[in-house]
Amino acid sequence: MMMEFSTWDILRNLLLAARWTILLSLVSFIGGALVGLLILFLRIGKGRTGRVLAAGYVELFQGTPLLMQLFLAFFGLGLFGIDVPAWLAAATALILWTAAFLAEIWRGCVEAIRRGQWEAAASLGMGYIQQMRWVILPQALRIAVPPTVGFSMQVVKGTALTSIIGFVELSKAGSMVTNATFQPFTVYGLVALIYFALCWPLSKSSQMLERKLNAPHSHH
Amino acid sequence: MPLIAITDVKKRFGDNEVLKGINIDVDPGEVIAIIGKSGSGKSTLLRCINGLESIDDGSILVAGAHLAPDEASLKALRLKVGMIFQQFNLFPHLSVGRNVMLSQMVVKKTPKAEAEAMARRMLDRVGLAHKFDAYPEQLSGGQQQRVAIARALAMQPIALLCDEITSSLDPELVAEVLAVVRELAADGMTLLMVTHEMQFARDVCNRVVFMHEGRVHESGPPEELFGAPRTPELRQFVGRH
Ligand SMILES: Nc1ncnc2c1ncn2[C@@H]1O[C@H](COP(=O)(O)OP(=O)(O)OP(=O)(O)O)[C@@H](O)[C@H]1O
Ligand SMILES: [Mg+2]
Numbered sequence: 324m325m326m327e328f329s330t331w332d333i334l335r336n337l338l339l340a341a342r343w344t345i346l347l348s349l350v351s352f353i354g355g356a357l358v359g360l361l362i363l364f365l366r367i368g369k370g371r372t373g374r375v376l377a378a379g380y381v382e383l384f385q386g387t388p389l390l391m392q393l394f395l396a397f398f399g400l401g402l403f404g405i406d407v408p409a410w411l412a413a414a415t416a417l418i419l420w421t422a423a424f425l426a427e428i429w430r431g432c433v434e435a436i437r438r439g440q441w442e443a444a445a446s447l448g449m450g451y452i453q454q455m456r457w458v459i460l461p462q463a464l465r466i467a468v469p470p471t472v473g474f475s476m477q478v479v480k481g482t483a484l485t486s487i488i489g490f491v492e493l494s495k496a497g498s499m500v501t502n503a504t505f506q507p508f509t510v511y512g513l514v515a516l517i518y519f520a521l522c523w524p525l526s527k528s529s530q531m532l533e534r535k536l537n538a539p540h541s542h543h
Numbered sequence: 544m545p546l547i548a549i550t551d552v553k554k555r556f557g558d559n560e561v562l563k564g565i566n567i568d569v570d571p572g573e574v575i576a577i578i579g580k581s582g583s584g585k586s587t588l589l590r591c592i593n594g595l596e597s598i599d600d601g602s603i604l605v606a607g608a609h610l611a612p613d614e615a616s617l618k619a620l621r622l623k624v625g626m627i628f629q630q631f632n633l634f635p636h637l638s639v640g641r642n643v644m645l646s647q648m649v650v651k652k653t654p655k656a657e658a659e660a661m662a663r664r665m666l667d668r669v670g671l672a673h674k675f676d677a678y679p680e681q682l683s684g685g686q687q688q689r690v691a692i693a694r695a696l697a698m699q700p701i702a703l704l705c706d707e708i709t710s711s712l713d714p715e716l717v718a719e720v721l722a723v724v725r726e727l728a729a730d731g732m733t734l735l736m737v738t739h740e741m742q743f744a745r746d747v748c749n750r751v752v753f754m755h756e757g758r759v760h761e762s763g764p765p766e767e768l769f770g771a772p773r774t775p776e777l778r779q780f781v782g783r784h
Contacts, residue, residue, distance in 0.1 A: 443632035443691075446593055447646035447698060448621040450614050457649055461636050 328504045334513055340496030341517050347482045347492055348521075350414050352475050355421025362426035367433055369451065377426065384423030390484050392416045397488040413485035421478055428474060432467040433459060469533035476522045476529075483518070493517060544607065546571045546702060546733055547592065547624075551601035554587055561587045563757040564601065569702070574734045576744035576765070579754035580780065585737040588754070589704045592735070593626045606701060618650070625695030629707045631687040633679040633694070639666065640675040643694045651698070658697075665693035669723050685716030689723055696727075703727070705736035741784045745769060753777050 366377035384392065397412035436459050444454040486495035497514040501507045545568035554562040561584045569575060577585050590596040592603055594610060594617045603610040605623050610616070634642050643662035647653040653661070666672045669689035679687055688708055695703060705724065709717040721743050728734055728747050738744055744751055745765045752762040755776050761768060772778040 437630075437632075439628060439630050439632040440634065442595055442626075443628065443634070444646075445595065445617075446621055446626040446628075447694070448618050448650040449646060450618060453649050457645060458634055462634075465636070 328500075328506070330509065330513075333500055333504060333506070333510055336500050337493060337496055337510070337513055337517060340491060341493045341521075343491060344479070344482050344493040344518075345521070347410075347413060347417065347485065347490070348475070348479045351417035351421050351482065352478050354414070354418035355425055355478070358418060358422035359425035359429065362422055363429045363433070366426060366430050381423045381427050384420050385427065389416070389420050389481055390487065392420055393484055393488050409485070409488050409490040412488055413482070413490040417478065417481060417485070420481065421474075424474055424477070425471065428470050429463070429467050432463040432470075435466060436462050465536050468536060469529045472525055472529040472532060476525045479521050479525070480518065545569055545604075546573075546606060547735070548604040549588075549592070549601075550603075552588070552591060552598050552603060553600035554584075554591055554596060555599050561757050562591070562598075565757075565759055567752060567759060567762070569733060569735060571701075571733055572731045573750065574728045574748045575736070576748040576751045577735065577737045577754060578739070578741070578744065578751060578780070579760075583754040584757045585754055586706050589626070589706050589735065589737060593624055593704055594620055595626075622650070622698060623700055624702050624704060625698055625700035626704045627688070627691050627695055627706070627708045629710050631679075631684070631691045631711075633687055633690055635679050637678075638675070639671065639677050639679065639682070639690050642679070642690060643697045646694070647697055661697050662693070665697045666690070668696065668726075669693045670719075683716060684712045685719045688712065688720045692720075692723055692727075702733035702735065705734065705738070707737050707739065709738070709740060739784070741769070741781075753780065 362377045362380055365373035366381070368374065393412065393416045396416040397407055397409065400407045400412070440458055440462070441454055444458040449457065482492055483494040485492060486498065489495070491499070493514055497510050501510045504510060547567075547569040549565055549567040549569075552562055552565040553560065565584075565588060567575075577588065579585050587596060591598050592605075592610075594612070597612050598610075605620055608616070608619065608623075610620055633639075634645065637645060640659065640662050643665055644655070644658040647658040647661060648655060663672060663675065666675060669692055671686060671689055671693065674682060674686065674690070679690070682690065691708075692703075708724075709720050712720065717740070721740065724734065724736070724743075725747055736748075748765055750762060751765045751768045753760050753768065753776075755774075761772065761774055761777050768777065769781055772781050
């Protein structure tokens with residue numbers, strides 16, 4: 324029996340699945356930010372081992388496709404007899420991937436703060452952590468906001484890849500609905516529009532924040 | 544007993560020996576100008592005294608305490624010796640008042656009200672009490688440098704190190720900063736300053752140290768050094784300034 328789907332039916336199904344895209348994006352971004360912060364402090368910290376490990380981590384995750392990381396999380400753990408549900412593999416891979424990129428973005432922001440700021444703080448008697456906390460991070464944070472918000476768009480789009488390991492989010496729902504409706508152009512057009520609706524506000528707010536933070540006397 | 548005793552200090556960057564055994568004793572209240580060609584090691588010497596660079600050999604004593612590279616003794620040292628930089632290095636995200644309050648509150652744990660009172664006094668001392676709520680970027684270079692001096696003074700150091708603190712200022716702004724330094728000297732502050740302001744060195748300093756290739760080449764009262772330089776290097780240097 325062949326069912327008839329209205330455009331509204333298609334859209335409703337896609338929007339329901341988009342909730343998972345949003346949830347996975349949020350989890351990946353927040354988890355990635357926390358892990359990324361840890362990587363950042365190892366990367367710019369005083370311990371040599373920490374610096375090397377963090378740099379290796381970043382290179383590994385930036386130097387391999389996200390798709391391979393998803394496969395490894397999904398099938399790799401399976402090799403050890405651990406049955407990994409798709410959502411767990413997807414979230415794990417995306418968190419680790421996001422962490423690598425955010426750590427690298429933030430490192431650039433910390434290193435953009437002139438050496439004289441560290442030295443002035445040091446010469447006033449502040450220790451490393453105090454210099455970081457009161458002088459460096461507040462300045463780095465201001466310049467980190469626009470690229471961080473900008474990167475969150477990459478996370479949203481990155482979640483699309485998790486459809487390949489069977490996690491049912493927006494893209495996967497798109498191909499399932501296509502199989503049922505045989506209207507690929509309509510379906511994927513709508514899928515693309517939903518992604519755009521998610522990303523566009525992020526892109527706009529990134530631009531806005533950038534203008535705002537660059538404006539003179541924006542401290543108040 | 545000297546306030547700062549610098550003995551046989553050596554410093555290398557890789558193969559480049561920048562300080563080749565420096566000996567200087569600074570008495571309390573003394574105002575010393577350090578002069579010399581670019582690359583002679585003047586900045587490096589000041590940075591070593593403040594612990595921003597570690598020394599390879601020799602010793603630096605400040606008020607009888609050894610300069611050691613661990614964080615606790617570095618902090619103790621820096622509470623005694625303040626430093627003013629060529630580039631001011633004010634904290635751009637904080638108002639002028641907060642710039643002067645921050646280290647008091649964070650390092651000395653001074654209560655906020657007390658830190659603020661001290662900040663207002665020190666800003667007044669450099670003639671900038673009315674700029675308490677301004678941000679560094681709203682100030683001229685000369686004003687920024689005066690805030691940097693107030694910020695260092697708020698920690699109540701017993702000595703101040705100044706590394707070419709007027710070199711990045713427009714010529715018309717140099718005088719206001721030097722006037723502040725002159726007053727500090729008159730108040731008995733111990734000052735160790737790298738400077739290219741020869742007239743200022745003549746007028747204000749008790750002693751001039753001429754550095755050449757990582758060594759103290761000549762030192763003495765300004766009238767002696769400028770009036771009758773003994774070495775050809777100093778003669779040439781004085782001739783060019
Ligand atoms: N962090 C560093 N790493 C390597 N070499 C350095 C470093 N800092 C200074 N040097 C070298 O040490 C030498 C002395 O530098 P220093 O800055 O002390 O000279 P200076 O007398 O202050 O010169 P100027 O009048 O130009 O400020 C120079 O040859 C410089 O290249
Ligand atoms: Mg110098």
